[in-house]
Amino acid sequence: AQSVTQLDSHVSVSEGTPVLLRCNYSSSYSPSLFWYVQHPNKGLQLLLKYTSAATLVKGINGFEAEFKKSETSFHLTKPSAHMSDAAEYFCVVSPGSYSSASKIIFGSGTRLSIRP
């Protein structure tokens, strides 16, 4: 069975300060892990994904995430927040091998707010 937990429903940071969005997962497989971003009134867009290659994954807009198997975590970070980063972020877990899409699990989302 798989599950994903986003530990914070809302995170607020000041512009220019680091961002940390936390995600823990549970999987019986070697999972693929994703972070998607959703800006207001938009669809979800892929930020980055982990697929059993390098454990530190770099994505778009300066975001990166580190896969830590021992901690079952895949936290999303960015060194310096920008106002345009304000959005909802979703952590997603999927079986590592190609299989049913029904096994893809979306987290509940973390709303990131940026203070000027």
Place this chain on the structure above:
Amino acid sequence: DAGVIQSPRHEVTEMGQEVTLRCKPISGHDYLFWYRQTMMRGLELLIYFNNNVPIDDSGMPEDRFSAKMPNASFSTLKIQPSEPRDSAVYFCASSFIAGGPSEQFFGPGTRLTVL
């Protein structure tokens, strides 16, 4: 490519009316997904297709919901009759393959309000 296209972007209807949502996936993608997003339930997978064939519709809430994919470039999600609790944002997404490391490409969504 223009990405996944959904129409309409907004729909307001009265309870009991039929609602049809439309989706055009990215050309060449073999998989198409319909999701519903609400504050209470988050993002829910309703149904997905592979090569125009429905593979898993276990997420469809009830018989009032139906989805079709008559060809590789078009899908519909229909609600008949609609109810206020169907109010949500409905997303269509497509991908090359299902599951695994495959990224899904999402459309902009249709915001449905049932009065």
